[in-house]
Amino acid sequence: MDLQIVLLLGQDGITSGAIYALLALALVLVFAVTRVIFIPQGEFVAFGALTLSSLQAGKLPGTLWLLIGLGAAVAFADISWALRHHKMRRVPLILFYNCGVPILLAGYLLAVSPATLPQPVQVALTLAMVVPIGAMIYRLAYQPIAEASVLMLLIVSVAVHVALIGLGLLFFGAEGSRTTPFTDMSFQIGDAVLQGQTVLVVVASLVLIVALYFYFERTIYGKALRATAMNRTGARLMGISANLAGRLSFMLAALIGAFSGVLIAPITTIYYDSGFLIGLKGFVGAIIGGLASYPIAAAGAILVGLLESFSSFYASAFKEVIVFTLIIPVLLWRSLTSRHVEEEE
Amino acid sequence: MRNRLLLGAFLAALALGPLVLPEFTITLLNYIGLYAMVALGLVLLTGVGGLTSFGQAAFVGIGAYTTAYLTTVHGVSPWLTLPAALAITAAVALFLGFITLRMGGHYLPLGTIAWGISLYFLFGNVDFLGGYTGITGIPALSLLGLEVKSGREFYYLIWAMLLLLVLTTRNLLDSREGRAIRALKGGSLMAEAMGVNTPRAKIIVFTVAALYACLSGWLYAHLQRFVNPTPFSLSQGIEFLFMVVVGGAGHVWGAILGAGVITILKQWLQDWLPRLLGQSGNFEVIVFGLLMILVLHRAREGLWPLLLRLFPAQATRPRVAEAEPLARRTLPDNGSVLLEVNNATKRFGGLVANDDMSLTVRAGEVMALIGPNGAGKTTMFNAISGISPVSSGEVRFLGERVEGLTARDIARRGMSRTFQHVRLLPAMSVLENVAIGAHLRGRRNFLHAACRTERKEEACLLHEAALQIERCGLAEHMYEAAGSLPLGKQRIVEIxxxxxxxxxxxxxxxxxxxxxxxxxxxxGELLRRLRHEGMGILLVEHDMDFVMGLADRVVVMEFGQKLAEGLPEEVQRNPAVLEAYLGGVDEHDGY
Structure with a gap:
């Protein structure tokens, strides 16, 4: 193996590693705030990528119908709650956010031809369709049993994952797709070529991570999420709504997922079920960080990306085996070093 | 009686089914039986043990591939490949259990997801296992010289094995080890304090569940006569979990019900959904996912308990049989030192919960540990009983240093405790809850339990539990669910x-x-009697009348430190105690 190949593989590994790192951060965030192990994280990657590619193909993406359907279900659940608690004044807002906004979005998409829109607008529309789905799923699937055990929430996660995979197949079909590259720049470094798209992925991931950092450090909602992650009961006593924190963290996770999908869609062909394995690799990173530490999770995810790209060179058939077997020494190491303190379930 | 009849009718229908049913239905029933075996293991793991695994399909795969490879390549007899498959499965399960079960409950499912995926890709990429095309030409089973070839013949083999597994699983759960496994769900703290080796119990249920899955895979390979990786993928592993949750994770029959419902529903949805949606694909997963969420929201126990409600069981009065009394420990001489705590300090980060605490308890005395809320009394208890060891200092029990021992090792040496926040298993009867306390007085393991060769010991344990319940004055509640008792009585159950x-x-x-x-x-009477028999009692209590009327000596704690020690009347006159603790009589009417 010469230096050129090492550079190429390293480039590949860092690109996917950056995506896994984003997903690992989202997983740690969701787990810390809600105790949900968010298996469907990867589906948002696929939904983001495939929604964008549908728009570029001039089709109405199926995620739009999912948004409208889930919005109606959330509105129904929230309004029946409001009726029972005599909070009628909330009804117009509930209707506006959950039904009004998706319908406006649908109206806009029907009025223009999405394929001709500039790429940034397409990306914005994609995020506008996919991101609210995160919060809606929290409201419908998790919020009613938010106090259940981690195990129960995990089983719900798997159920949501399975349902979303099926819907993905229904919306986007079994064929994979790619989107138009954001840039066709490339740089020559010695003998190796550095793709502009790769640089974009890494830079965009870094920007998102920095943005999240400021969100958590500087904004009141970010601080509320951190408080909930540290001490749920304490945060609730301080007037931070657990439901709000849950919806917010799921929305951020959906944002991170969809954004990652948009970033990698020009580089990799994404199928309706590609998200699962991508999300799980983020998971391996998150587990290296013990589902608690953001920097270690991110570093672990980069490691997973590099391992994957090098093993696909040496033993491409066993790529997945090698990546997922990595979790075994990690778990062994964690179980030998951590003293498990029992949680009250 | 009526339920017996229903069971009999079910068995008769099973036995006569193949004589009348069409081939297609037999095939479906064969699959239901195979899936139910895997689901049964998951009932044990998830519903009873409170753990879960998404990797059961991979264990099915080990069973199927082991026999496929050995019979086709090396010509080994199928009946010899079964022990080989079981041995490989056990080794993998023990290893996975060892690395994941010592940590939080969610590491096992995550570990099994990763393991399920990598095994699937391994099956698909290893040349000697045939890659994604798989292995064909697996020989049929022969039983007593007869070939078990047709679906109808296989049907009897599958269902006989399944019913045998149901029976042994029920036996296992209704035993000393079974109670230990059921105690896992209530958190390992209580179980450990009663001497249960909880990591061992967890690894046992995980391994047993894996072995059931392996058996199912072995049968599957000989039924199908060929294997490929698809049926052993992670999505199949997830489907097994769906069966259990939908059927009823806490009941052995829930496994069969769930396997039946999901398998038939899948068949039906695979027929109808593509026609309805105008596309082909596995759209049944959408329905399964939504169904699962609905079940978890609305009927967390699954369908089996709902079904049982249609056939309410008549109240049968179980009776505890007379049995030989269990051997008792020789109590130390009256007045000898049982427990000695010297300069014990316990820190939680910067907080010093116990600061240089010392106390002794002798045989045949009641020592009371009192102090305001937050004084560190429960922390002291946890340090003594090994639940949360001291940061420095020593704890001696019967002359031996025990501060480094686990809670169950300390329990084995003759210390037993109750919890401030009652830790009973609410769905289990008072009798069974109390019998958990006698865990260390039996030695028969789960294999004996599965074969029912421990009935004599079990009778002795239950008899002992019943004696203790009577002694504590709860005889009339013996068969009630512990959770249905008022809190005060639950505390007595703990005693x-x-x-x-x-x-x-x-x-x-x-x-x-x-x-x-x-x-x-x-x-108070009971504790006096125990004291008279020579037992040492360390008591934390807020009720001053109760304490002062009962205790021989009192230690007062405040802010983690010992404030005073002495006879009850001395302590009551101690100015420091009056000042710090009883001083505010006006504000502390409650005491």
Whole structure:
């Protein structure tokens, strides 16, 4: 193996590693705030990528119908709650956010031809369709049993994952797709070529991570999420709504997922079920960080990306085996070093 | 009686089914039986043990591939490949269990997801296992010289094995080890304090569940006569979990019900959904996912309990059989030192919860540990009983240093305790809860339990539990669910459970809280009797009348430190105690 190949593989590994790192951060965030192990994280990657590619193909993406359907279900659940608690004044807002906004979005998409829109607008529309789905799923699937055990929430996660995979197949079909590259720049470094798209992925991931950092450090909602992650009961006593924190963290996770999908869609062909394995690799990173530490999770995810790209060179058939077997020494190491303190379930 | 008839009717229908049913239905029933075996293991793991795995399909795969490879390549007899498959499965399960079960409950499912995926890709990429095309030409099974070839013949083999597994699983759960496994769900703290080796119990259920899956895979390979990786993928592993949750994770029959419902529903949806949606694909997963969420929201126990409600069981009065009394420990001489705590300090980060605490308890005395809320009394209890060891200092029990031992090792040496926040298993009867206390007094393991060769010991354990319940005055509640008792009585159940361990030192954390006047009086009587028999008792209590009327000596704690020690009347006159603790009589009417 010469230096050129090492550079190429390293480039590949860092690109996917950056995506896994984003997903690992989202997983740690969701787990810390809600105790949900968010298996469907990867589906948002696929939904983001495939929604964008549908728009570029001039089709109405199926995620739009999912948004409208889930919005109606959330509105129904929230309004029946409001009726029972005599909070009628909330009804117009509930209707506006959950039904009004998706319908406006649908109206806009029907009025223009999405394929001709500039790429940034397409990306914005994609995020506008996919991101609210995160919060809606929290409201419908998790919020009613938010106090259940981690195990129960995990089983719900798997159920949501399975349902979303099926819907993905229904919306986007079994064929994979790619989107138009954001840039066709490339740089020559010695003998190796550095793709502009790769640089974009890494830079965009870094920007998102920095943005999240400021969100958590500087904004009141970010601080509320951190408080909930540290001490749920304490945060609730301080007037931070657990439901709000849950919806917010799921929305951020959906944002991170969809954004990652948009970033990698020009580089990799994404199928309706590609998200699962991508999300799980983020998971391996998150587990290296013990589902608690953001920097270690991110570093672990980069490691997973590099391992994957090098093993696909040496033993491409066993790529997945090698990546997922990595979790075994990690778990062994964690179980030998951590003293498990029992949680009250 | 009626339920017996229903069971009989079910068995008869199973036996006669193949004579009348069409081939297609037989095939479906064969699959239901195979899936139910895997689901049964998951009932044990998830519903009873409170753990879960998404990787069961991979264990099915090990069973199927082991026999496929050995019979086709090396010509080994199928009946010899079964022990080989079981041995490989056990080794993998023990290893996975060892690395994941010591950590939080969610590491096992995550570990099994990763393991399920990598095994699937391994099956698909290893040349000698045939890659994604798989292995064909697996020989049929032969039983007593007859070839088991057709679906109808296989049907009897599958269902006989399944019913045998149901029976052994029920036996296992209704035993000493079974109670230990059921205790896992209530958190390992209580189980460990009763001497249950909880990591061992977890690894046992995980391994047993894996072995059931392996058996199913072995049968599957010989039924299909060929294998490829698809049926052993992670999505199949997830489907097994769906079966259990939908059927009823807490009931052995829930496994069969769930396997039946999901398999038939899948068949039906695979027919109808593509026509309805105008596309082909596995759209049934959408329905399964939504169904699962609905079940978890609305009927967390699954469908089996709903079905049972249609056939309410008549109240049968179980009776505890007379049995030989269990051997008792020789109690140390009256007045000898049982427990000695010297300069014990416990820190939680910067907080010093116990600061240089010392105390002794002798055989045949009641030592009371009192102090305001937050003084560190429960922390002291946890340090003594090994639940949360001291940061520095020593704890001696019967002359031996025990501060480095686990809770179960300390329990084995003759110390037993109750918890301030009652830790009973609410769905289990009072009798079974108390019998957990006697865990260390039996030795028959789960294999004996599965084959019912431990009935004599089991009878002795239950008899002992019943004796302790009677002794504590709860005889009339013996067969009621522990969770249905008022809180005060639940505390007494905790005492009975501690007594079932035959301790020489009893640690009671606020036993009188929530008791009414007469109940308190009865409790005082019981403790006096125990003291008279030579037991040492360390008592944390807020009820001053109760403490002062009972205790031989008192230690007062405040802010983690010892404030005073002495006879009750001395302590009551101690100015520091009056100042710091009883001083505000006006504000502390509650005491």
């Amino acid at each position: 009975a459970r501690a007594l079932a361990a035959d301790p020489c030192l009893l640690l009671l954390d606020e036993p009188a809280a929530g008791l009414r006047y007469l109940e308190k009086k009865a409790l």
